[in-house]
Amino acid sequence: MASLTRVLDRMLVVLEEEVLPVTQAAVTAGNKVFGAAVLRKGSLELVVVGTNEETKNPLSHGEISCLNRFWSLPRQGRPEPSECLFLSTHEPCSMCLSAIAWSGFDNFYYLFSYEDTRDAFEIPHDLNILSEIFHCADGAYADENAYWTAYDIPGLVAQAPANARAKLQAQIADLRAQYDILSERYQRIKGSGDIQLA
Numbered sequence: 164m165a166s167l168t169r170v171l172d173r174m175l176v177v178l179e180e181e182v183l184p185v186t187q188a189a190v191t192a193g194n195k196v197f198g199a200a201v202l203r204k205g206s207l208e209l210v211v212v213g214t215n216e217e218t219k220n221p222l223s224h225g226e227i228s229c230l231n232r233f234w235s236l237p238r239q240g241r242p243e244p245s246e247c248l249f250l251s252t253h254e255p256c257s258m259c260l261s262a263i264a265w266s267g268f269d270n271f272y273y274l275f276s277y278e279d280t281r282d283a284f285e286i287p288h289d290l291n292i293l294s295e296i297f298h299c300a301d302g303a304y305a306d307e308n309a310y311w312t313a314y315d316i317p318g319l320v321a322q323a324p325a326n327a328r329a330k331l332q333a334q335i336a337d338l339r340a341q342y343d344i345l346s347e348r349y350q351r352i353k354g355s356g357d358i359q360l361a
Contacts, residue, residue, distance in 0.1 A: 165207060168327040171319055173207040174250050174272060175334040182252060183341060186214040186225070193218045193352055196284060196345050197225035199251045201233050201268075203242055210247060211236065226251055226259035230266050244268040252342070253280050254313075256289040257297060257304075264310035272314045274338065277302040284346045 165173075182198040190196055198214040213229025223231075226249075233241070244267035253275045255263060263271050281287040293299040306313040320331045 165205075167319060168323050168331070170207065170248070171316065171323060171331050172327075172334070173202070174248075174316065175274075175331065175338065177202065177209055177212075177250060178252060178274060179334070179338055179341070181209060181212045182214065182250075183338070183345075185212055186252070187345060189214045189216060190345055190349050190352075194349075195225075195286065195353075196342060196349050197251070197253050199226045199229035199249065201229060202248045202250060204246055204248055207248075210242060222258070224256065224259050225253075226255050227262055230262055234266070248272065253284075254289070254302070254315075257292055260304065269311050270314065271311060272316055272319075274316045274335070275342070276315065283343065285350055 177200050178198075182200055186194075186196060186198040189198075194215040194217050196215070198212070200212045201210040202208065203210060211229060211232045213225055213227075213232050215225045216223035216228050229249075233244075247268060249263055249268045249271040251259070251271055251273045254273045254277045255271065275284070277290050277293075281290055290302050293302050293304070317335060320328060320335065323331055
């Protein structure tokens, strides 16, 4: 696979140029701010993008929409999940964690943590469900297990070579600013659709 710096840069570019625009349109329709993408491990080529579509179906989280698009691709030419990187804007909820495992992806990367989702985005349901249903305090699931390994993008950026770190941190700061604006927009209009856990 490509160097860590190249992978992180590519993921942040995909989030900004591919995932963010479709999520902006979805938020305008009353959906949450979550999105996802699948990239090929070797070339880092974008395979598919998805975003939250809960106003159509409460199960259509960003990751689920992305997975549905992935599995809707023609079998001929569709890469194996093991050949791909799964990228999520936010740390996946318990349903999406399971969907990633059921789909055969051996990894996922996320930009915003559960704490970010709860505090900065005012959407506490991921942590609440993990705690109430699974007795998983503070969202502390096994981030390395028999199914997949989870990677926190800001944590990986902290491990990047010093000469690349500042650029990657600036990319994250820019994405955070754009998602803050998107979150404010969602908070203003939420509850106007059929979302069960707004």
